[in-house]
Amino acid sequence: MRHLLSAADLSREDALELLDVAEEMAATQAREIKKLPTLRGRTVVNLFFEDSTRTRISFEAAAKRLSADVITFSAKGSSVSKGESLKDTALTLQAMGADAVVLRHSASGAAHRLAHAGWSGVGVLNAGDGTHEHPTQALLDAFTLRRRLAERAGGDPARVLEGARVAVVGDVLHSRVARSNVLLLETLGADVVLVAPPTLLPVGVGTWPCRTSWDLDAVLPDVDAVMVLRVQRERMGGGGFFPSAQEYTRRFGLDGRRLRLLPDHALVMHPGPMNRGLEISAEAADSPRSTIVEQVANGVAVRMAALYLLLAGEDAA
Amino acid sequence: MSTTDTPAPTGAAGDGAVPPVLVRRARLLGGEETDLLLAGGRVARTGPGGSLEAPDGARVVEAAGLVALPGLVDLHTHLREPGREDAETVRTGSRAAALGGFTAVHAMANTDPVADTAGVVEQVWRLGREVGLVDVRPVGAVTVGLAGERLAELGAMATSAARVRVFSDDGRCVHDPVLMRRALEYVRSVDGVVAQHAQDPRLTEGAQMHEGVVSSVLGLRGWPAVAEEAVIARDVLLADHVGSRLHVCHVSTAGSVEILRWAKARGVDVTAEVTPHHLLLTDELVRGYDPVYKVNPPLRTRADVEALREAVADGTVDVVATDHAPHPVEDKDCEWAAAAMGMTGLETALSVVQEALVETGLLGWADVARVLSSAPARIGRLEDHGRPLAEGEPAHLVLVDPAARRPVTPEQHATQGRNSPYRGMELPGRVVATVLRGRPVVLDGALVGDEPAGAPGAS
Numbered sequence: 001m002r003h004l005l006s007a008a009d010l011s012r013e014d015a016l017e018l019l020d021v022a023e024e025m026a027a028t029q030a031r032e033i034k035k036l037p038t039l040r041g042r043t044v045v046n047l048f049f050e051d052s053t054r055t056r057i058s059f060e061a062a063a064k065r066l067s068a069d070v071i072t073f074s075a076k077g078s079s080v081s082k083g084e085s086l087k088d089t090a091l092t093l094q095a096m097g098a099d100a101v102v103l104r105h106s107a108s109g110a111a112h113r114l115a116h117a118g119w120s121g122v123g124v125l126n127a128g129d130g131t132h133e134h135p136t137q138a139l140l141d142a143f144t145l146r147r148r149l150a151e152r153a154g155g156d157p158a159r160v161l162e163g164a165r166v167a168v169v170g171d172v173l174h175s176r177v178a179r180s181n182v183l184l185l186e187t188l189g190a191d192v193v194l195v196a197p198p199t200l201l202p203v204g205v206g207t208w209p210c211r212t213s214w215d216l217d218a219v220l221p222d223v224d225a226v227m228v229l230r231v232q233r234e235r236m237g238g239g240g241f242f243p244s245a246q247e248y249t250r251r252f253g254l255d256g257r258r259l260r261l262l263p264d265h266a267l268v269m270h271p272g273p274m275n276r277g278l279e280i281s282a283e284a285a286d287s288p289r290s291t292i293v294e295q296v297a298n299g300v301a302v303r304m305a306a307l308y309l310l311l312a313g314e315d316a317a
Numbered sequence: 318m319s320t321t322d323t324p325a326p327t328g329a330a331g332d333g334a335v336p337p338v339l340v341r342r343a344r345l346l347g348g349e350e351t352d353l354l355l356a357g358g359r360v361a362r363t364g365p366g367g368s369l370e371a372p373d374g375a376r377v378v379e380a381a382g383l384v385a386l387p388g389l390v391d392l393h394t395h396l397r398e399p400g401r402e403d404a405e406t407v408r409t410g411s412r413a414a415a416l417g418g419f420t421a422v423h424a425m426a427n428t429d430p431v432a433d434t435a436g437v438v439e440q441v442w443r444l445g446r447e448v449g450l451v452d453v454r455p456v457g458a459v460t461v462g463l464a465g466e467r468l469a470e471l472g473a474m475a476t477s478a479a480r481v482r483v484f485s486d487d488g489r490c491v492h493d494p495v496l497m498r499r500a501l502e503y504v505r506s507v508d509g510v511v512a513q514h515a516q517d518p519r520l521t522e523g524a525q526m527h528e529g530v531v532s533s534v535l536g537l538r539g540w541p542a543v544a545e546e547a548v549i550a551r552d553v554l555l556a557d558h559v560g561s562r563l564h565v566c567h568v569s570t571a572g573s574v575e576i577l578r579w580a581k582a583r584g585v586d587v588t589a590e591v592t593p594h595h596l597l598l599t600d601e602l603v604r605g606y607d608p609v610y611k612v613n614p615p616l617r618t619r620a621d622v623e624a625l626r627e628a629v630a631d632g633t634v635d636v637v638a639t640d641h642a643p644h645p646v647e648d649k650d651c652e653w654a655a656a657a658m659g660m661t662g663l664e665t666a667l668s669v670v671q672e673a674l675v676e677t678g679l680l681g682w683a684d685v686a687r688v689l690s691s692a693p694a695r696i697g698r699l700e701d702h703g704r705p706l707a708e709g710e711p712a713h714l715v716l717v718d719p720a721a722r723r724p725v726t727p728e729q730h731a732t733q734g735r736n737s738p739y740r741g742m743e744l745p746g747r748v749v750a751t752v753l754r755g756r757p758v759v760l761d762g763a764l765v766g767d768e769p770a771g772a773p774g775a776s
Binding site: 106110179202203207 | 529654
């Protein structure tokens with residue numbers, strides 16, 4: 001794996017390999033000494049042009065547990081805030097001997113540009129680009145889902161997600177998490193339905209490999225998991241995507257009543273950070289079927305796997 | 318092609334006497350082989366191929382196998398001067414235009430300062446004269462500073478030495494319906510035309526690319542077709558109501574074509590242009606996030622491209638205009654959202670038209686002369702351009718080798734811009750010679766001599 005830019009870059013075999021490696025990584029994280037020597041001497045740069053404490057910390061923990069040297073660049077307090085371009089930052093990192101760059105950027109396609117514009121030869125891991133994709137989030141969601149469904153039903157881990165029914169609810173238009181999840185879950189054979197008001201579904205969604213619905217109540221009884229997306233008020237500019245927060249919550253919020261529409265085994269997922277009381281109620285977020293905290297823990301294992309395949313994988317090849 | 322006899326003349330247009338030129342065996346508009354004797358800035362004589370004798374001192378241009386067209390006229394060029402000389406100057410843009418077969422270009426008003434006064438349009442016009450490779454015809458801004466708030470002094474620009482006839486806030490839409498109405502009415506008194514950049518600003522806030530399947534996948538904010546179509550629909554109705562002439566810049570959607578077809582059938586005095594890139598490229602190219610494909614209006618779908626080609630063929634769209642928009646490297650060598658919009662086009666326009674419209678059988682060479690020369694000259698009220706290649710007519714012409722095919726290499730272009738979306742593509746056709754007012758400015762595909770040294774500042 002040269003770069004990880006989009007969930008669409010992963011074949012079924014790639015995705016399953018990554019999830020299997022993540023399982024191995026997770027097993028090491030249950031040990032008293034969590035650190036592995038795998039990436040000793042390699043340098044991973046976390047390049048965060050956009051604030052994201054949880055993703056940055058997750059990647060930092062993952063790289064450190066693989067013994068990589070980690071340098072974190074945040075937009076604030078670095079040359080980036082003085083107007084340095086993505087290109088010049090990339091050249092600087094290359095000159096400093098970075099082996100991989102984990103990039104979070106507000107522009108869709110920024111990771112793709114960093115990987116393919118000819119600025120540097122460093123491996124790029126997309127940690128969220130604008131409203132495009134966030135592939136490691138989709139991988140950790142798939143990892144969490146696969147684990148939970150396998151615990152319940154058993155069977156071949158490679159096939160657990162085949163036919164799994166997943167509802168993704170909320171602000172699909174602005175969600176990089178939704179895009180990556182639709183692509184990855186499709187690759188793994190799951191059946192995805194997007195639920196959102198029409199204003200928060202992109203024009204063109206009809207060609208995506210999933211179904212769409214405007215009726216959350218009708219969808220919930222038939223799913224194995226519901227992924228609730230954060231309402232990204234900061235991306236909504238002039239607003240007007242829905243009449244009011246109250247109406248959004250009434251029609252698309254996951255509250256206690258809707259929780260009880262779910263089948264008994266169904267999971268409640270959320271990529272975080274949550275707007276409690278808007279897209280998800282405390283009752284849903286804190287219910288036993290919620291995997292929200294588990295998703296965070298699994299994020300480290302999945303990012304360890306991604307870094308491992310990006311950096312150690314090339315030695316093996 | 319080969320040339321013989323006298324050495325290349327140099328000097329700006331109007332410098333002394335230009336030796337006569339005999340163009341031998343050119344296929345006039347792709348038809349019969351014809352000899353053309355150019356003298357005194359005019360087509361002095363024409364005759365069947367091989368019939369004319371070269372007068373003493375004449376330069377002979379052997380043009381067997383080449384197609385002769387009237388010099389091309391671009392209704393939509395960004396020369397960037399004054400203000401963005403790092404992107405293009407009148408001089409570099411004129412060189413690019415001449416190499417592309419153009420003998421006249423309309424320089425858009427979105428310079429810095431904006432071309433919204435007689436002073437600025439006269440400056441641009443004079444720079445064009447000093448370079449002397451093409452006739453540079455400034456476009457005047459419709460509103461002061463392109464701000465869309467009050468009319469610029471359209472009359473002063475029209476009566477200036479630059480004789481402005483085309484007014485446009487290009488880059489911005491004259492969105493206010495009352496202001497648009499007033500502009501349409503007012504320009505009638507100077508035989509002018511408002512060239513509208515049709516883009517509803519509210520529907521396109523932060524827009525990055527065509528809104529559709531590809532934008533949904535790429536997570537780039539969409540520029541919906543309706544934002545163009547709604548403005549065109551309003552404007553043709555306004556033009557009809559006040560009896561004015563309207564020109565629509567860079568039409569990019571199938572829906573716009575339908576509205577224009579309807580308006581023309583109704584008798585509205587509307588003309589429209591399409592860019593070469595909208596005739597060839599689609600939004601699928603954006604998938605790699607390379608900002609060389611970032612342009613406004615954005616690249617659309619294959620269905621739009623097909624509709625636009627048909628529209629040129631049936632006359633619904635009158636003109637192919639380049640929207641040549643050079644940018645410095647740093648404005649494109651960045652992430653998509655940070656990149657400037659626009660593509661170069663002067664040096665590839667004729668090749669793209671050949672590829673998209675001639676090789677597909679939609680246009681013959683006489684039609685090419687119409688959409689790239691006579692129609693834009695008529696819309697811009699350039700009496701001296703876009704004329705037939707006949708005795709007594711002005712000697713502006715271009716010789717094209719339609720059999721040539723060559724890869725596009727932006728580094729070899731004369732424009733300062735390297736932002737050509739055709740990089741690496743192989744396109745048909747090659748401009749072999751361009752003649753302005755009887756003087757060859759391009760021969761053997763290269764500029765003749767050079768512009769006079771120290772031209773800026775010369776009277």
